[in-house]
Amino acid sequence: MVRVKPAPQTGPAQSALVGAVLGIDAAGHCLALATVFFAGGLAAGLGLATAIFLLSTALITLVLSRFGGFRVALGITQDTTVAILAPAVALVAAAASGPPEAQVATAIAAIGASAFLSGLAFWLVGRLGLGRLLRMFPYPVAAGFLASSGVLLVMAALSILTGAQGYGAIVASLATPQILWGVLPAVAMALALVGALRIWQGSTLVLVIILLFLAGFYGVLFWLGLSRAEAAEMGLLPHLGEGGGLGPGLWMIRLVDWPLLLSIAPTFAAVILLNLIGVLLNTSGVELATRQDANENRELRVTGLGNIVIGALGGITSYLQGGASIIAARLGVHSGGLVLGHVAVLLVASVFAEAIVAAVPTFVAAGLLMFIGLTMIEDWLIAARRRLLLMDWLIVLGIVAVTTAFGILPAVGVGLGLAVLGFTFGYMRLPVIRQSSDARAHRSTLDRNAAENAHLAENGAAIRVLELQGALFFGSVEQLIDSLRHTPDPAQSPRAVILDFSAVNTFDSSACAALEKLAYLMQAQGISTHLTGLSPALQEAFTRWGLPISLAADDPIPGGFRLWPSLDAALEACETVLLASLDAPGETPDFTDLLRQMGQHHPRLPDLMDQMTALDLSPGDTLIAANDSQADIYFLSSGRLGVLLPQGTGPAIRVRSMGPGAVVGELASLLDTPRNANVICETTARVYRLSADTIARLERDDRDLAALLWRLLARSVALKVTQTNALLTRG
Numbered sequence: 168m169v170r171v172k173p174a175p176q177t178g179p180a181q182s183a184l185v186g187a188v189l190g191i192d193a194a195g196h197c198l199a200l201a202t203v204f205f206a207g208g209l210a211a212g213l214g215l216a217t218a219i220f221l222l223s224t225a226l227i228t229l230v231l232s233r234f235g236g237f238r239v240a241l242g243i244t245q246d247t248t249v250a251i252l253a254p255a256v257a258l259v260a261a262a263a264s265g266p267p268e269a270q271v272a273t274a275i276a277a278i279g280a281s282a283f284l285s286g287l288a289f290w291l292v293g294r295l296g297l298g299r300l301l302r303m304f305p306y307p308v309a310a311g312f313l314a315s316s317g318v319l320l321v322m323a324a325l326s327i328l329t330g331a332q333g334y335g336a337i338v339a340s341l342a343t344p345q346i347l348w349g350v351l352p353a354v355a356m357a358l359a360l361v362g363a364l365r366i367w368q369g370s371t372l373v374l375v376i377i378l379l380f381l382a383g384f385y386g387v388l389f390w391l392g393l394s395r396a397e398a399a400e401m402g403l404l405p406h407l408g409e410g411g412g413l414g415p416g417l418w419m420i421r422l423v424d425w426p427l428l429l430s431i432a433p434t435f436a437a438v439i440l441l442n443l444i445g446v447l448l449n450t451s452g453v454e455l456a457t458r459q460d461a462n463e464n465r466e467l468r469v470t471g472l473g474n475i476v477i478g479a480l481g482g483i484t485s486y487l488q489g490g491a492s493i494i495a496a497r498l499g500v501h502s503g504g505l506v507l508g509h510v511a512v513l514l515v516a517s518v519f520a521e522a523i524v525a526a527v528p529t530f531v532a533a534g535l536l537m538f539i540g541l542t543m544i545e546d547w548l549i550a551a552r553r554r555l556l557l558m559d560w561l562i563v564l565g566i567v568a569v570t571t572a573f574g575i576l577p578a579v580g581v582g583l584g585l586a587v588l589g590f591t592f593g594y595m596r597l598p599v600i601r602q603s604s605d606a607r608a609h610r611s612t613l614d615r616n617a618a619e620n621a622h623l624a625e626n627g628a629a630i631r632v633l634e635l636q637g638a639l640f641f642g643s644v645e646q647l648i649d650s651l652r653h654t655p656d657p658a659q660s661p662r663a664v665i666l667d668f669s670a671v672n673t674f675d676s677s678a679c680a681a682l683e684k685l686a687y688l689m690q691a692q693g694i695s696t697h698l699t700g701l702s703p704a705l706q707e708a709f710t711r712w713g714l715p716i717s718l719a720a721d722d723p724i725p726g727g728f729r730l731w732p733s734l735d736a737a738l739e740a741c742e743t744v745l746l747a748s749l750d751a752p753g754e755t756p757d758f759t760d761l762l763r764q765m766g767q768h769h770p771r772l773p774d775l776m777d778q779m780t781a782l783d784l785s786p787g788d789t790l791i792a793a794n795d796s797q798a799d800i801y802f803l804s805s806g807r808l809g810v811l812l813p814q815g816t817g818p819a820i821r822v823r824s825m826g827p828g829a830v831v832g833e834l835a836s837l838l839d840t841p842r843n844a845n846v847i848c849e850t851t852a853r854v855y856r857l858s859a860d861t862i863a864r865l866e867r868d869d870r871d872l873a874a875l876l877w878r879l880l881a882r883s884v885a886l887k888v889t890q891t892n893a894l895l896t897r898g
Contacts, residue, residue: 179504186508189491193243194516197221199535203253203323212271214521220244221517223482225510230473232506236461239496243488246539247445248438250319251575255434263424272422275481280428283478284435285442290471298463305589307559308582309444310547311566315578317543324537356380356534361541384528437579442484449489457496599643606630611738616828629662630741639674644681661694663741667734669700679712697729697737758804761828779855784848791846798859801831806852811845830883
């Protein structure tokens with residue numbers, strides 16, 4: 168990749184000269200591509216096709232420079248799909264009914280249809296914002312397509328020179344000395360151009376070499392005393408037929424055999440795919456080399472509209488030219504002058520296209536074509552070996568081999584298959600499990616008493632929590648199943664598994680089949696499986712598949728999944744079931760025992776309890792209101808309380824539930840601040856209140872009992888900080 172260095176801005180006149188030089192190079196490119204399509208029986212249309220290709224290049228350059236996002240942008244008729252399209256065009260042209268001109272008209276219509284459809288695809292992809300998605304197309308597969316196009320262009324050049332079709336026939340014809348001597352000048356010119364490009368990254372040296380070969384050709388003709396007409400009869404110059412080539416006109420539309428175009432629809436599909444890859448690769452290349460941040464969807468829309476017009480005129484797909492645009496940016500040219508010089512040369516060349524075509528030797532056009540193919544092979548196959556991993560490079564080589572043996576359409580199928588496999592295996596290597604934990608470290612927000620906490624700390628490994636991420640499909644679910652087969656703690660087999668789908672962003676139907684397998688595997692091991700964080704789309708897909716899912720409020724389906732509204736709700740339910748199965752103490756009705764656990768059997772605990780007042784609450788009662796200034800402290804004896812944070816005009820958010828043994832309201836008392844949350848009774852409950860007045864009296868009259876109180880409160884705050892840290896750590 169050529170890196171652009173800062174260069175002084177050149178004036179409009181100098182920039183126009185640079186544009187003119189690059190325009191001459193582009194004109195040769197257009198002539199070479201037209202020669203691929205309009206050789207042999209279609210030679211009468213070579214001048215017209217060259218003119219159309221030149222106009223296509225001028226039009227796309229004007230569109231990109233005016234509406235595209237790059238500071239300097241030159242377009243050109245693209246060679247990526249020429250070798251695929253040319254045989255199909257020749258096929259429909261040969262089958263066209265009517266006079267000989269109908270074959271040329273049908274060939275131009277087929278080329279234009281490919282550009283029109285490609286332009287429509289560009290615009291749609293850009294309009295739908297899918298450009299970034301296409302950039303994810305595997306690089307080795309794209310490189311394989313482009314290297315294959317290079318191979319086919321070289322073979323097309325040899326076919327023009329030998330008149331043979333197919334690899335075997337071309338090789339056999341080269342055994343004829345007369346044909347071999349006709350091929351060697353083209354090969355020599357192509358190799359000279361490749362060598363020149365290695366010496367100097369620009370068009371000047373390339374043009375000099377082309378001019379030298381042209382001068383040498385006409386020097387030999389003069390030395391041999393041959394006229395141009397005689398050279399054309401010998402096949403050294405294009406033979407455009409009696410009276411020259413065909414000109415543009417409405418005759419073309421009337422003579423097109425339109426139904427024949429439907430017969431090459433698969434070729435059109437392959438052309439569209441390769442053109443999409445090509446335009447994004449060129450955009451990315453210019454973006455990196457010029458250090459600009461391009462909007463790929465904008466570039467696709469602009470290029471698409473340009474190609475819709477080009478296709479309607481019978482032109483070939485055209486888009487951003489990477490090499491010329493990078494060279495121009497590197498020279499610091501004035502964009503307006505560059506485009507003016509470039510387009511002016513192309514328009515003049517289009518006017519005199521037939522005369523230019525008739526004067527350019529066949530070996531020069533074929534040599535240019537061979538040069539284009541060789542540079543594609545070098546860039547995408549040979550040089551790629553240094554950049555790519557061996558496995559990626561073997562994919563490139565494999566696509567080229569399939570193209571050589573069976574043609575480009577089977578290679579496209581192989582390439583798309585490799586792209587799908589690469590995507591699948593790539594995602595399979597990505598971890599579908601974002602975080603794996605168990606109930607020893609990952610606890611619900613329900614505050615439990617000391618005895619329950621101790622039991623969960625010892626036996627929490629029986630509840631596994633797996634937070635999933637990314638794409639969910641058969642391969643990733645198999646990764647999940649493999650993870651569940653291996654228990655992190657061999658001494659304690661899981662009794663419940665919670666799968667959190669909150670971070671799953673895409674899925675397919677194969678994931679449903681794999682989850683069905685997971686359901687019966689878990690059932691066989693006596694493990695209950697719980698689902699949380701399901702998006703509506705994911706839940707609908709699971710339901711449509713028929714996965715055995717029951718809601719949290721319903722009875723569980725044997726061997727099925729239990730669906731919970733949140734991960735916290737699933738954790739709380741699994742903790743409760745585990746504690747019950749372990750015969751762990753549930754809610755302790757004796758508040759004296761709870762207070763002893765909190766105070767570690769301090770002898771003055773009964774005295775502290777005597778200072779409290781019992782309150783009985785019903786579900787829905789408000790124990791503490793947010794922003795209230797009262798500083799009473801409450802000790803929960805039985806039942807459950809919920810902590811809700813107010814959200815302005817919206818509904819309050821439940822952040823925690825508290826069970827027996829919890830202390831409520833101590834922060835406001837310690838910090839002397841208003842309450843920051845609502846505390847609502849969720850079930851029938853009993854609390855013991857220690858009023859602010861009583862606390863003040865203890866601090867004044869009984870310092871020892873006050874110290875015991877502050878010790879209990881410090882322990883309560885420390886437990887809450889520990890739980891909060893655990894939440895932050897796992898988040």
